[in-house]
Amino acid sequence: MKILVPCKRVPNPDLKLKVANGSVDLAGTTWQVNPFDEYAVEAALRLTEKGKGGERVGEVVVVSIGPKDTSAQLKQLLAMGANRAILIAGDDGALDADRVARILGTLVVAEKPDLVLMGKQAVDGDDNQVGQILAASLGWPQATFLASILLAADGKSATVTREVDAGVEERRVHLPAVMTVDLRIVGKKAVRNEALAPATAEWEDTQRLASLKGIMAAKKKELREITAESLGVAGGILVKTLRHEAPPARKAGVKVASVEELVAKLHNEAKVI
Amino acid sequence: MSGTATLVLLETTTSNLRSASLPAISAARKLAQVNGGPVVGVVIGSGIAAAAQDAARYVDKVLCCDNAALAAALAETWAPVLVAAIKKIDAAALVASATSAGKDILPRTAGLMGAGMASEIVAVIGAKAFRRPTYAGNALTDVEVLTPVVVATVRQTEFPPAAPAASAGTVEALPPGPIDALGSEFVALHASKSARPDLTEAKVVVSGGRGLKDAQNFKVLEELTDLLGGALGASRAACDAGMVPNDLQVGQTGKVVAPELYFAVGISGAIQHLAGMKSSKVIVAINKDPEAPIFQVADYGLCATWESTVPPLIAQIKTVKAAG
Ligand SMILES: Cc1cc2nc3c(=O)[nH]c(=O)nc-3n(C[C@H](O)[C@H](O)[C@H](O)COP(=O)(O)OP(=O)(O)OC[C@H]3O[C@@H](n4cnc5c(N)ncnc54)[C@H](O)[C@@H]3O)c2cc1C
Numbered sequence: 001m002k003i004l005v006p007c008k009r010v011p012n013p014d015l016k017l018k019v020a021n022g023s024v025d026l027a028g029t030t031w032q033v034n035p036f037d038e039y040a041v042e043a044a045l046r047l048t049e050k051g052k053g054g055e056r057v058g059e060v061v062v063v064s065i066g067p068k069d070t071s072a073q074l075k076q077l078l079a080m081g082a083n084r085a086i087l088i089a090g091d092d093g094a095l096d097a098d099r100v101a102r103i104l105g106t107l108v109v110a111e112k113p114d115l116v117l118m119g120k121q122a123v124d125g126d127d128n129q130v131g132q133i134l135a136a137s138l139g140w141p142q143a144t145f146l147a148s149i150l151l152a153a154d155g156k157s158a159t160v161t162r163e164v165d166a167g168v169e170e171r172r173v174h175l176p177a178v179m180t181v182d183l184r185i186v187g188k189k190a191v192r193n194e195a196l197a198p199a200t201a202e203w204e205d206t207q208r209l210a211s212l213k214g215i216m217a218a219k220k221k222e223l224r225e226i227t228a229e230s231l232g233v234a235g236g237i238l239v240k241t242l243r244h245e246a247p248p249a250r251k252a253g254v255k256v257a258s259v260e261e262l263v264a265k266l267h268n269e270a271k272v273i
Numbered sequence: 274m275s276g277t278a279t280l281v282l283l284e285t286t287t288s289n290l291r292s293a294s295l296p297a298i299s300a301a302r303k304l305a306q307v308n309g310g311p312v313v314g315v316v317i318g319s320g321i322a323a324a325a326q327d328a329a330r331y332v333d334k335v336l337c338c339d340n341a342a343l344a345a346a347l348a349e350t351w352a353p354v355l356v357a358a359i360k361k362i363d364a365a366a367l368v369a370s371a372t373s374a375g376k377d378i379l380p381r382t383a384g385l386m387g388a389g390m391a392s393e394i395v396a397v398i399g400a401k402a403f404r405r406p407t408y409a410g411n412a413l414t415d416v417e418v419l420t421p422v423v424v425a426t427v428r429q430t431e432f433p434p435a436a437p438a439a440s441a442g443t444v445e446a447l448p449p450g451p452i453d454a455l456g457s458e459f460v461a462l463h464a465s466k467s468a469r470p471d472l473t474e475a476k477v478v479v480s481g482g483r484g485l486k487d488a489q490n491f492k493v494l495e496e497l498t499d500l501l502g503g504a505l506g507a508s509r510a511a512c513d514a515g516m517v518p519n520d521l522q523v524g525q526t527g528k529v530v531a532p533e534l535y536f537a538v539g540i541s542g543a544i545q546h547l548a549g550m551k552s553s554k555v556i557v558a559i560n561k562d563p564e565a566p567i568f569q570v571a572d573y574g575l576c577a578t579w580e581s582t583v584p585p586l587i588a589q590i591k592t593v594k595a596a597g
C-alpha cells in the first residue's frame with residue numbers, strides 16, 4: 001500500500017490574527033502542519049501498520065506545496081513516521097484550490113499511489129475544496145469528511161464512515177481514491193488495514209508525536225525539492241483574493257451576578273425569553 | 274462565454290424541498306439580480322417528481338434529474354449531472370447551501386468544469402465577487418472568481434430562508450447522461466434521532482462543553498433546551514468525550530449556528546468553537562473560570578458552575594414564562 005498525503009503548512013491558529021490595511025499580516029506567526037493533515041498522516045501510518053508500535057508494511061509519502069521553509073513541517077512528519085517527503089516550491093499568493101489540486105494531480109500520475117489521504121480543509125483558507133477537485137481531475141472516486149476507514153484485506157476497497165449533517169454515513173469506496181479526513185479519524189479504532197492489523201488493534205486516541213528515535217531516523221529520509229514547472233503544470237489561479245478585513249467585533253457584554261439578573265436581562269433587555 | 278442563468282442545487286426528500294436549501298435560493302436570487310437572468314433549480318434523486326413540484330414554488334424553473342441510480346447523493350454521480358445542467362441552461366453560476374452534500378459535491382463539479390469556486394460565502398458582492406470567512410472566522414475575505422462559470426457554496430446562517438415566489442416555475446426533465454459511481458456505494462445513514470429542531474435552524478441553541486463532565490449531566494441542559502424549544506449543541510471536547518453525538522458539534526469543523534439566543538455552558542471559547550456561533554444574536558456564557566475567553570464574546574456572562582446555576586435558571590425561566 002502506497003499512500004500519498006498532501007499537507008499544508010498553516011499559521012498557528014491559536015495566535016491572534018492580525019488583519020490590517022486589507023491584508024493578513026503573518027510576519028510574526030509560527031507555522032505548523034494543518035491539523036487535519038496531521039490527522040491524515042496519522043491515519044496513513046495506521047493503514048500501513050500491524051498495530052500500535054507494530055511493524056510497518058507499505059509507504060507513506062508526504063507532499064507539500066509551499067515556500068522553502070515548509071521543509072521544517074515536512075521533517076516533523078518524517079519524524080512521525082512518513083517514509084519520504086516532497087516539497088513543491090510555491091507561494092500561497094500564487095495558489096488557489098484548483099491550482100493546488102492540479103499540481104497534486106500531476107504528482108499522483110507520477111507517483112501512482114493506491115490512495116491519496118488528506119485533510120478535509122486547511123484551517124487558514126477554510127476552502128474545503130482541494131480533495132474533491134483532485135478526485136475530479138483524476139477521475140477517481142472521493143470519500144470526504146471521514147471518521148473511520150476500514151481497508152479491505154485485498155487492498156482494493158474500503159468501508160468508510162463520514163460525518164454528515166444528519167449523523168454518520170457509511171460508504172464503500174474502490175481504490176485508488178481520494179479520501180479527506182475529519183477530526184475523529186484519529187480515534188482509537190478509527191482506522192485499520194484488514195490485511196495487516198487484527199480487529200482488536202487499537203491506537204492512541206490522538207495523532208502520535210515524533211519520538212526522539214523518529215527525529216534521528218528522519219535525518220536519513222529523503223526530502224526532495226522540486227518545482228511545479230518540472231511537473232509540467234500550466235495555467236494560473238481561478239480564484240483571486242481581493243482583500244481581507246477583520247470581522248466586526250462583538251460589542252462588549254456584561255457580567256451578571258446572579259441567575260435572577262440573567263433571566264431579567266434576557267426577558268426585559270434582550271427580549272429573547 | 275456563459276449566459277445569464279443562475280443555477281441552484283436544491284436538496285430534497287422524495288416529496289419536499291429541504292429547508293436547508295432555502296438560504297441558497299436567497300443567495301441565488303441576489304446573484305440573479307446581477308446576472309440578469311432567471312433562477313433555475315436543479316433537483317437530483319430517485320422518485321422525486323413531487324419534490325420537483327415543491328421546489329418549483331421558489332424558482333423560475335426546475336431541472337429534474339430523476340433516476341434510480343441517483344438515489345444517493347454521491348459526488349461521483351451528481352457532479353456530472355450538475356455539469357450537464359450548467360451546460361443545458363448556459364448558467365453563469367452554480368450555488369448550493371454549504372451542507373455536507375453541498376461541500377462534498379460542488380467542489381467536484383467545479384473541478385470537472387475547471388471553474389473557480391468560493392466556499393461558504395456570506396455575501397454576494399458582484400457577479401463574480403463574494404465575501405467569505407477565513408481563518409476560522411477571524412478574517413472576512415473578498416474573492417473574485419476568474420472563470421466564466423462561478424461555483425459557490427452558501428453559509429446558511431448568513432442568507433435568510435427564501436419564501437416561495439409569486440408564481441411557481443415550470444419543471445423540466447434533465448436526462449442524466451451516463452451514470453458511473455466509479456465503484457462508490459452508499460451503505461447506510463446512521464442518523465441520530467432527535468425531536469428537537471435542526472441545530473442550524475433553531476432559534477435557541479444550548480451547548481455544553483467539557484465542563485459538563487459526563488453524558489448524564491447533559492440531561493439538565495436538555496431540560497433547558499426543551500423549555501426554550503431549542504436545539505442541543507456541544508463543543509468538540511464534549512463530543513470527543515462521548516457525552517453527545519458528534520453531529521451536535523458547533524464550530525469551525527462542526528455546524529455553524531446563528532440563533533437568536535445561544536447558551537455556552539462549560540465551554541471555554543476556543544476560536545474553533547467561536548467560529549461556529551459568533552454570529553448568534555445574544556450569547557450567554559456560564560463558566561466557572563472568570564478568564565475563559567467565551568466571556569469576551571458573551572453578551573451576558575455568568576461566572577459560576579453550571580451545577581449551581583442551570584437548575585435555578587430553569588426554574589426562573591419557568592416563572593417568567595408563566596407570568597407571560
Ligand atoms: C482542527 C481543529 C478543529 C476544531 N474544531 C472545533 C469545532 O468545530 N468545535 C469546537 O467546539 N472545538 C473545535 N476544536 C477544539 C477546540 O480547539 C477546543 O479544544 C474545544 O472547543 C474545547 O472544548 P471545551 O470548551 O468544551 O473544553 P475546555 O476548553 O476544556 O473548556 C471547558 C470549560 O469548562 C469550564 N468548566 C469546568 N467545570 C465547570 C463547571 N462545573 N461549571 C461551569 N464551567 C465549568 C472550564 O472553566 C473551561 O472553561 C477544534 C480543534 C482543532 C485542532
Ligand SMILES: Nc1ncnc2c1ncn2[C@@H]1O[C@H](COP(=O)(O)O)[C@@H](O)[C@H]1O
Nearest residue numbers: 006007065118119121122127128129130
Ligand atoms: N499548499 C498545499 N500543499 C499541500 N497540500 C495542500 C495545500 N493546500 C491544500 N492542501 C491539501 O488540501 C486539503 C484541503 O485544503 P483546502 O481545500 O485548501 O481547504 C488540505 O487539508 C491539504 O491536504
